[in-house]
Amino acid sequence: MMEALLYVITLFSLSALTVTLGESISIDCGSTGSYVDSNNVTWVGDKGFVTNGEPMKIPDVVKKPINTLRYFPTGQTNCYTNIPVTKGQKTLVRTKFYYENYDAKFSPPSFDVIYDGKHRDSIVITESLLNDEETFYFSEVIYVPENKNISVCLLRTSPSDNPFISSIEVYSLDTGMYDDLGPNEGLILHDRIAYGAKELISYPLDPYGRVWLALGSQDSTLTDLTTSAPSIDITGASNKPPEIVMSKALSGVGLVLSDQTLPLTGVPVYLVLYFSEPQSLGRTQRRSFNVFLDNTQVGSRPILPVFGKATQFILRDVVATSASQIVFQSTDDSVLPPLINGLELYSISNTSPDSGGGGGDQGGGSTDDSEGSGGAKQAKNLGKGGAKSSGGKKNNKLPLILGVTFASAFAVLASAFAAIWKKRQNAKSQSNSTVPNTSTEHGTGTGMSPLVGQQFASDMSDSYVVEDGHH
Numbered sequence: 001m002m003e004a005l006l007y008v009i010t011l012f013s014l015s016a017l018t019v020t021l022g023e024s025i026s027i028d029c030g031s032t033g034s035y036v037d038s039n040n041v042t043w044v045g046d047k048g049f050v051t052n053g054e055p056m057k058i059p060d061v062v063k064k065p066i067n068t069l070r071y072f073p074t075g076q077t078n079c080y081t082n083i084p085v086t087k088g089q090k091t092l093v094r095t096k097f098y099y100e101n102y103d104a105k106f107s108p109p110s111f112d113v114i115y116d117g118k119h120r121d122s123i124v125i126t127e128s129l130l131n132d133e134e135t136f137y138f139s140e141v142i143y144v145p146e147n148k149n150i151s152v153c154l155l156r157t158s159p160s161d162n163p164f165i166s167s168i169e170v171y172s173l174d175t176g177m178y179d180d181l182g183p184n185e186g187l188i189l190h191d192r193i194a195y196g197a198k199e200l201i202s203y204p205l206d207p208y209g210r211v212w213l214a215l216g217s218q219d220s221t222l223t224d225l226t227t228s229a230p231s232i233d234i235t236g237a238s239n240k241p242p243e244i245v246m247s248k249a250l251s252g253v254g255l256v257l258s259d260q261t262l263p264l265t266g267v268p269v270y271l272v273l274y275f276s277e278p279q280s281l282g283r284t285q286r287r288s289f290n291v292f293l294d295n296t297q298v299g300s301r302p303i304l305p306v307f308g309k310a311t312q313f314i315l316r317d318v319v320a321t322s323a324s325q326i327v328f329q330s331t332d333d334s335v336l337p338p339l340i341n342g343l344e345l346y347s348i349s350n351t352s353p354d355s356g357g358g359g360g361d362q363g364g365g366s367t368d369d370s371e372g373s374g375g376a377k378q379a380k381n382l383g384k385g386g387a388k389s390s391g392g393k394k395n396n397k398l399p400l401i402l403g404v405t406f407a408s409a410f411a412v413l414a415s416a417f418a419a420i421w422k423k424r425q426n427a428k429s430q431s432n433s434t435v436p437n438t439s440t441e442h443g444t445g446t447g448m449s450p451l452v453g454q455q456f457a458s459d460m461s462d463s464y465v466v467e468d469g470h471h
Contacts, residue, residue: 030055030068066098071164098136109161119186143186171209187346196248229308251339274342277305287336
C-alpha cells in the first residue's frame with residue numbers, strides 16, 4: 001500500500017468551464033455557489049458532479065474549502081462524475097479530506113479513492129481532531145484522461161467507515177511534462193520535496209498546482225544553499241520544476257534518502273531528482289557525484305549540477321520498498337559534497353509491460369487495481385502566497401526517518417522523504433566524471449537491490465502532513 005497527497009489548484013467559474021475545456025477546476029465538495037480565494041482561484045460547488053451523499057458544514061470551521069464536505073452513509077462506491085478535463089493531456093488530480101470529527105464519532109475513517117476507474121489510492125485518516133484549519137489529508141495522481149470528463153469514486157473498505165471528501169482539484173500539465181508516463185499509467189504521489197527551502201511551495205509559485213514540501217538542514221552535517229545566480233533556466237528539465245525550488249539546495253557528505261511510506265512488499269516507482277549548482281565554481285572547485293536507488297544507478301554517468309541551470313534525472317520501473325535507500329556518492333575527483341534541490345517520488349499505477357515509458361525500462365511489474373496504492377497525505381495550509389510551510393508530517397506504522405534521527409516533536413514537521421546524513425568512510429565511487437551532455441537522464445531500471453522482492457507480513461498504510469500556503 002502506498003499513500004496520497006495534498007493541495008489546491010487554479011480553477012475557473014462554471015461559466016468559464018466551457019471556454020477553458022475543463023483544463024482546470026476546483027470543486028468545493030458539500031458546498032453550493034462559487035467563490036474566488038486569496039490566490040485568485042475560483043471554486044465551484046459540487047452540484048452537477050454528484051447525485052448522492054450528504055453535504056455537511058463542519059461547525060466552528062471557517063476556512064474554505066475545508067469547512068464543508070460530502071459524506072456517503074450508504075453504498076459501496078460513490079462517485080463524482082462529469083469533471084471536465086482535456087482529453088489526452090496529462091492531468092493532475094488531487095482530492096482533499098478534512099475530518100475534524102464532523103460526525104461526532106471520534107472515529108476517523110479509512111477508505112479508497114479511485115480516479116477514473118483506474119488509479120487507486122488508500123485514504124487512512126488517523127486523527128479525530130486536528131484542532132487546526134491548516135491541516136488536512138489529500139491524495140494525488142497524474143495520468144492521461146481518455147475522455148473529456150473524468151470520475152472520482154470513493155470506495156467503502158470497512159462497513160463501519162463512511163467515506164467523505166472535502167474538495168477535488170484538477171490541473172492540466174504541459175506537453176512534455178512527465179513524458180515517461182505511459183498512456184495507461186498513473187503516478188500516485190508519495191513525496192515532492194524542495195530541499196533547502198524554509199516554506200512549502202505551491203500554486204501560484206508552481207503554476208501546475210504541485211505542492212513541494214520544504215526540508216532544510218536540521219543538523220551540523222547539513223548545509224542549506226541558496227543560488228547566487230540571478231535566474232535559473234529550467235528549460236532543460238522537462239517536468240518544469242519551479243525556479244524557486246531550484247534556487248535552494250541541501251548539501252552534505254554521505255547523503256542518504258529513505259521513504260518508509262513505500263509498501264513493505266515493494267512497488268514500481270517513478271523517481272525524479274532535480275539539480276542546479278548554486279555557486280559559480282572556481283577552476284579548482286568541482287562537484288560530481290553518483291546517485292543510486294539501492295543497487296540501480298540514477299542516470300548513466302556522474303551528476304555535475306550546472307550553475308544557473310536546472311537538470312533532472314529520472315529513474316522508473318525499479319521496485320522499491322520501505323527499506324530502500326537513495327544513496328549519494330561523491331566521485332574521486334569531486335571537491336564539493338553532493339547536493340539535491342528537489343525530488344518527486346511516485347508509485348506507478350496500472351503498469352503494463354507494453355506501456356510507454358520514455359527512457360525508463362519497460363519491464364516493471366503491474367499493480368493490482370483491486371488494492372489501494374497508498375494512504376492519505378496530510379497537509380497544512382499556512383496562508384497566502386503559495387509558500388507558507390516549514391515542513392510536512394507523516395504518521396507511519398514504522399518510525400519516520402529524517403535528518404539524522406530527530407525527536408518526535410520535530411518529526412511531525414518533516415517530509416516522508418527525509419534526509420539521513422551519515423558519516424561514511426569510502427563514500428566515493430570510481431566513476432566516469434564526464435559532464436552530461438543532456439539535462440535529462442533516464443535510469444535503465446536494471447538491477448535489483450537485495451531488499452527488493454522480500455515478502456513481509458503486511459503492507460503499511462500511512463498519512464502525511466504538508467503545510468499549504470495556497471489557502
